Amino acid sequence: MLAGYIEGLSMVFQLGTLLAIAGGTLLGIIMGVLPGLTSAMAIALLLPVTFGMPPVMGIGMLLGALCGAGVSGSIPAILLNIPGTPSSVATTFDGYPMAQRGEAGRALGLAIVASFSGGVASMVILSLLAPPIAEFALRFGAAEYFSLSIFGLVIIASVAGKSLLKGLIAGFIGFFASTIGTDPIAGVDRFTFGQLSLLTGINILPALIGLFAISQILKNAFEYDPAEKLTAGKHKIDLARPRFVETFRNWRALLAGIGSGSVVGPVPGAGGSIASLVAYDQARRFSKNPEKFGSGHSAGIVSVESANNALLGGALIPTLALGIPGEAATAVLLGGLMIQGITPGPMLFADQSGTIYGIFLAYLVANFAMLLIMCLGIKVFVKVLMVPRKQLLAAIVVFCFIGVYAVDGDVFNIYLMLAFGVLGYFLNRYGFGTAPVILGLILGPIAESNLRRGLQTFQGDWTPFFTRPLSATFLLIALLLLAVTLWQNYRAYKKDLEEIKSA
Amino acid sequence: MKKLIVSIAATFAVVAATSAMAEYPDKNIEVIVPFSAGGGNDTFVRALQPLLEEKLDTDIVVRNIAGGGGAVGLSRAVASDPDGYTLAAASNALQTLEAMGNVAFTSEDFDFVAKVLEEPYVVAVGSDSEFETLESMVTAAQNGQSVQVGVSGVGSSAHIAAVAFSDAADVEFNIIPYPGGSETISAAMGGHVDAVVLGGAELRSPLQSGRLKALGMSYEERSDSLPDVPTFKEEGYDLSLTVWRGIAGPKGLPDNVKETWVSAIEEIMAEGSFQETADNLGLDIAPLYGDELDEFITTSAQIMREAAGDLAQ
Amino acid sequence: MDRDIGKPLFDIFLLVASGIGFYYATTLPSITSAGGITPAFFPKLLSGLIFVCAVPCFIRDSLEWLSQRRERDYEAQNVRSDGPKSAVAQWLFIMALIIGYAIIFERLGYLVSTSLFCFLSVLGMVMLSGEFSGMSAVNKLKSGLGYLAFSIILSSSIFFVFTALFNIPLPN
Structure with a gap:
């Protein structure tokens, strides 16, 4: 193994390779900042460039893009309340309020260090434990996926505003929207009304950008008041530096993030988008002051951002150890690996040539490159807030349009984005919230298809959902979390009543 | 003034006429990939892109128009001008959509330029499966055992292939659709389904690592990429199908466009630089052009339609 | 705001x-698979x-609205609902403009539609919010030209980055 690492070192520490990794990281960061453009897109665009490169150099470049896009989604989430990818939705909960206080630089500094720590930690986990974790992920059958999604849906209660009922409605709306398209088991068209673009269901990205970005644009247009000038003095630029000490002081949140990223990330098809929400939920539950979450609390940012980069390492586990990519970005990466002649699987880890160690080290270097680029850029990012509001408004709309159009090249998705934007505006305005909608949209299909797939596999028998150990465990945890949430909700409600009476 | 306008108009007319007569291609060629960046179709086009750009001496713009399992992008390709500057990455998805009756176009609305790559549909089982041969799997199903066969996507070409195989073997499998190839493979590795029907490229790494074993595949004859795997026909099931990828355009492509493309692809294949990429991806190079290609398309469309008809019932 | 009729209206x-959704769910073909869950089950349930x-x-x-009680909902406190006087006009203007942008995006191509959208949205916001009132005609013209320059530079620089550097085609 040591020999392997030395071999790997000699592959990574060459000027060309280091430059390729840094270049990939930079492109990933740029793509991640723009709403709609994802790491999958960045990797796909870089793919032809890597064909002629030696394996570790090419894969390093792709890993750089993966890593860069993983962190930079937090920039628009913090500065503008616009998450570019589903995994940075939770970054807005605390990042935006903190930025509103004039501490955007601090929020970014926390996000950068947390991402970096999450990335490095997941690299260590990946290099040591990939094969056993991958085997564990294989134990997920239909019953386990179903129970996992129920566990995830309970998080709705945690991200809902004060009214649990309205949060639930928002979650159900998202779940209902997810049933649009071809039925996943029977193949029947549901609510497509002859629209070809809806055959494969509602795309997450246009929905996400509509719910968060367009709704925010509409809100800003509503509130636009030239009398209220955003002065440069309000934003403390000198706060904008990486925050190592403060991040590590939030070690509980950091561990929660790394933990959920590494555990949820490897589960194919389910992990990516919800790992950060799970991390936020867990960090809040185990925090000494959970009421601070959602008001610009540093632990909130740390948990989400560390999970965001830890899940990338997590998602690489089944990709490298089994050849099973968890989602779009690692699927493209797998294509890149195979074109390079690297066949993922257990044999890759037994391979003595050092390629796999080179890949691990390249991923580590990508994290350092990310840290460096982000630290250099942080003061520039904060300046975005000084762009006059009306021009910023127009520019964001343009980027949303391009982001949605570039992914699938389908104008229908732009209209879809607008519809979700109007819906999101009113949901926010009347206290329903938009985060539950996205959760419902992502988890809904996992819940429905796996329930029905499981029933078909077990030939109509319901009991395996409750008797299979993993599945039963998830359901039990979900039930417990739900009970705790309801109890906390009830107590808060009673406290509220008393306050009104005494007032 | 009038003179000026006339002369400008004349200049334009001359320019237009020369550009029509000029060698194809004289501007960028757009290739529509009807799937998101990163899918099998996308990788195929992007791998060919630099080689084609060199041969055709122009830029190729890959435009991903995804949605509806390829329906949106292919509909756009059909509706575009047949001038050779808008082409599409065609595959089985085209025939699958047609067979499932979801789209307004048929393969008759396309002009097929070339078929480039092929992979077989493979029936694979977990490494510790009770089934050693296709026959044992079919017999188990005949004896009333529920044999669960995972496929990637409801109404996908793999789904249709699985139905076609069960028709050929005259048994009922419990066919279980998964959202995509990787979910299907992990279900088979984890023992959640008995077998899977998937394209050979997706199965390449699990087969190589020995986590899954192939029982049979859908080529007419054995292939170099899977030399030990018997064909369905060898095992006594009358079915031959392939997953193919190629280039097509809207009906009415000019002959010189087709000729230019065919000779470019022929040259690339002859040079052999593409061979390694295809091997690494688990794909077989099986170029086919002209009338043979049209015949191939007709036959496979026929098989897909029949199987899809059973699926719809 | 004390009375927001929108809140009960949105509930309605x-x-x-949801009623319409339920109705359409009942029209779905009822293919019963193992376990008895039809394609219509989840849409109906939800x-x-x-x-x-x-x-x-x-x-x-609606009780809250009727009793005209002051908004206590904490979400609503985050939402500054009492915008400037021209708030509704600004909202409707941007909404209409974005829809218009979507319609012309592919028809007129990226460059024209985007420049047009940027220019009109900035100009519209300035006029509606009253930022222009009290400005001399020369200054109005100056800032108008500034907005035009901004629109064209923004859209063409984005166009260059996407098509030339990223190789992502935009509509033309």
Whole structure:
């Protein structure tokens, strides 16, 4: 193994390779900042460039893009309340309020260090434990996926505003929207009304950008008041530096993030988008002051951002150890690996040539490159807030349009984005919230298809959902979390009543 | 003034006429990939892109128009001008959509330029499966055992292939659709389904690592990429199908466009630089052009339609 | 804001929409697979749940509206609902402009539609919000030209980055 690492070192520490990794990281960061453009897109665009490169150099470049896009989604989430990818939705909960206080630089500094720590930690986990974790992920059958999604849906209660009922409605709306398209088991068209673009269901990205970005644009247009000038003095630029000490002081949140990223990330098809929400939920539950979450609390940012980069390492586990990519970005990466002649699987880890160690080290270097680029850029990012509001408004709309159009090249998705934007505006305005909608949209299909797939596999028998150990465990945890949430909700409600009476 | 306008108009007319007569291609060629960046179709086009750009001496713009399992992008390709500057990455998805009756176009609305790559549909089982041969799997199903066969996507070409195989073997499998190839493979590795029907490229790494074993595949004859795997026909099931990828355009492509493309692809294949990429991806190079290609398309469309008809019932 | 009729109205919208959703769900073909869950099961269940949850929301929100009580909802405190006087006009203007942009995006191509959208949106916001009032004609013209320059530079620089550097085609 040591020999392997030395071999790997000699592959990574060459000027060309280091430059390729840094270049990939930079492109990933740029793509991640723009709403709609994802790491999958960045990797796909870089793919032809890597064909002629030696394996570790090419894969390093792709890993750089993966890593860069993983962190930079937090920039628009913090500065503008616009998450570019589903995994940075939770970054807005605390990042935006903190930025509103004039501490955007601090929020970014926390996000950068947390991402970096999450990335490095997941690299260590990946290099040591990939094969056993991958085997564990294989134990997920239909019953386990179903129970996992129920566990995830309970998080709705945690991200809902004060009214649990309205949060639930928002979650159900998202779940209902997810049933649009071809039925996943029977193949029947549901609510497509002859629209070809809806055959494969509602795309997450246009929905996400509509719910968060367009709704925010509409809100800003509503509130636009030239009398209220955003002065440069309000934003403390000198706060904008990486925050190592403060991040590590939030070690509980950091561990929660790394933990959920590494555990949820490897589960194919389910992990990516919800790992950060799970991390936020867990960090809040185990925090000494959970009421601070959602008001610009540093632990909130740390948990989400560390999970965001830890899940990338997590998602690489089944990709490298089994050849099973968890989602779009690692699927493209797998294509890149195979074109390079690297066949993922257990044999890759037994391979003595050092390629796999080179890949691990390249991923580590990508994290350092990310840290460096982000630290250099942080003061520039904060300046975005000084762009006059009306021009910023127009520019964001343009980027949303391009982001949605570039992914699938389908104008229908732009209209879809607008519809979700109007819906999101009113949901926010009347206290329903938009985060539950996205959760419902992502988890809904996992819940429905796996329930029905499981029933078909077990030939109509319901009991395996409750008797299979993993599945039963998830359901039990979900039930417990739900009970705790309801109890906390009830107590808060009673406290509220008393306050009104005494007032 | 009038003179000026006339002369400008004349200049334009001359320019237009020369550009029509000029060698194809004289501007960028757009290739529509009807799937998101990163899918099998996308990788195929992007791998060919630099080689084609060199041969055709122009830029190729890959435009991903995804949605509806390829329906949106292919509909756009059909509706575009047949001038050779808008082409599409065609595959089985085209025939699958047609067979499932979801789209307004048929393969008759396309002009097929070339078929480039092929992979077989493979029936694979977990490494510790009770089934050693296709026959044992079919017999188990005949004896009333529920044999669960995972496929990637409801109404996908793999789904249709699985139905076609069960028709050929005259048994009922419990066919279980998964959202995509990787979910299907992990279900088979984890023992959640008995077998899977998937394209050979997706199965390449699990087969190589020995986590899954192939029982049979859908080529007419054995292939170099899977030399030990018997064909369905060898095992006594009358079915031959392939997953193919190629280039097509809207009906009415000019002959010189087709000729230019065919000779470019022929040259690339002859040079052999593409061979390694295809091997690494688990794909077989099986170029086919002209009338043979049209015949191939007709036959496979026929098989897909029949199987899809059973699926719809 | 003291009285926002929108709140109960939105609840009514949810009630009606979930009703329509439920109706369409009943028209789906009922293919019963193992376990007895049809394709219509989840749409029916979810639209039913939305309806059931929206009823108490509607009752609470309309009582609140009737009693004209001051908004206590903490979400609503985050939402500054009492914008400037021209708020509704600004909202409708941007909404209409974005829809218009979507319509011309592919028809006129990226460059023309984007420059047009940027220019009109900035100009419109300035006029509606009253930023222009009290400015001399020369200054108006100056800032107008500035907005035009901004629009063209922004859209063409984005165009260059995407098509030339990223190789992502945009509509033309």
